[in-house]
Amino acid sequence: MMKQKYIFVSVLLLVLMLAGVGLTELYVRQERAESGEAFRVVTSFYPMYIAAENIIGSCSGVELQDLSGPQTGCMHDYQLTTEDMVKLSGADVFIVNGGGIENFLSDVAKQYPDLQMVYASEPLELLEDNAHAWMSIQDYMTQVRAIADALVRFDKNKSHGELYKKNSTAYLEKLQKLKERQEQLAQALREELPQEGHAHEKTAAGGTKQAVIFHEAFAYTARDLNLAIAGSMDLDEERQVSAGEVADMLKLIQEHGVQLILAEELYGKRMCETLQKEADVKVVYLDTCVRGDYHADSYLNAMEENLAKLEQAILNPANP
Numbered sequence: 001m002m003k004q005k006y007i008f009v010s011v012l013l014l015v016l017m018l019a020g021v022g023l024t025e026l027y028v029r030q031e032r033a034e035s036g037e038a039f040r041v042v043t044s045f046y047p048m049y050i051a052a053e054n055i056i057g058s059c060s061g062v063e064l065q066d067l068s069g070p071q072t073g074c075m076h077d078y079q080l081t082t083e084d085m086v087k088l089s090g091a092d093v094f095i096v097n098g099g100g101i102e103n104f105l106s107d108v109a110k111q112y113p114d115l116q117m118v119y120a121s122e123p124l125e126l127l128e129d130n131a132h133a134w135m136s137i138q139d140y141m142t143q144v145r146a147i148a149d150a151l152v153r154f155d156k157n158k159s160h161g162e163l164y165k166k167n168s169t170a171y172l173e174k175l176q177k178l179k180e181r182q183e184q185l186a187q188a189l190r191e192e193l194p195q196e197g198h199a200h201e202k203t204a205a206g207g208t209k210q211a212v213i214f215h216e217a218f219a220y221t222a223r224d225l226n227l228a229i230a231g232s233m234d235l236d237e238e239r240q241v242s243a244g245e246v247a248d249m250l251k252l253i254q255e256h257g258v259q260l261i262l263a264e265e266l267y268g269k270r271m272c273e274t275l276q277k278e279a280d281v282k283v284v285y286l287d288t289c290v291r292g293d294y295h296a297d298s299y300l301n302a303m304e305e306n307l308a309k310l311e312q313a314i315l316n317p318a319n320p
Helices: 002-035 046-056 082-089 105-111 137-154 158-191 218-224 243-256 265-278 298-315
Strands: 039-043 062-066 093-096 116-119 210-213 228-232 260-263 282-285
Touching (some): 039 046, 082 105, 093 137, 116 137, 158 298, 210 243, 218 228, 228 243, 260 265, 282 298
Parallel strands (some): 039 093, 210 228, 210 260, 260 282
16 A cells, blocks of 8 residues: 555656646746747757758857767767756757657657657658668758748747748758759769670669668668669677678679679778778768768768769779
């Protein structure tokens, strides 16, 4: 009987605590709105911050903060800190990628029920169990539109809304030029493939070149370039590759006539150097766009460099 009473009291105290947090949060937001304080936007990690930064621009009366910092990388194993919770307690909008990238979102939703959360990947058809959509320029453009629309909706200041629309349009125009360059590369890839019956190399069904990826983010790159993924392996600082896995990968490369490996240099270089010694395969080290500085053009610059490396590897393989 005493145990049941103890459980009841504990549950009651927890409910009262959560209710108190929610009411305090709501009160703080109302007070800030009435006093004309800044509209505060928090992003989960780097690519979301860069998108929001371009949309918000120099809009007066809007504060933008990033939760994890510019060098954290992907968010799969990220744990919220006390400082993070303070940022979120004062935020009006929390912009996240969604799709499983941020594993702490359910905790945030419970802790801050009145916080407006924007899932930038929500309008997208994601690749299976893979939400690294910002690595597709086209998908990233969709995310930018979704973030801009959400900020216009949640920020009641009409002059802010007009600026969000103007800034997002300008950013999308820059991204469109980058997308067109990528499409030209994809077209060149299709045109330079050997004719059926005269190939000295193996290609996938439909005439697409075969590739191996060493980071799931590059599945979006491969899709946009119409590259067939013959095999994949996620490499990170905790991943120990066995001799058997290297042998299996070599066999796969030889059987499928793989000519291209897409990898992240930070974690994939050792594996790629081993494969290059044993197989005639080109390695392209790409930026996953999850680290950098907070310059507004950081994403554009990183993707331009990625495209330049791909162009060199695919169109000019004899001139590294």
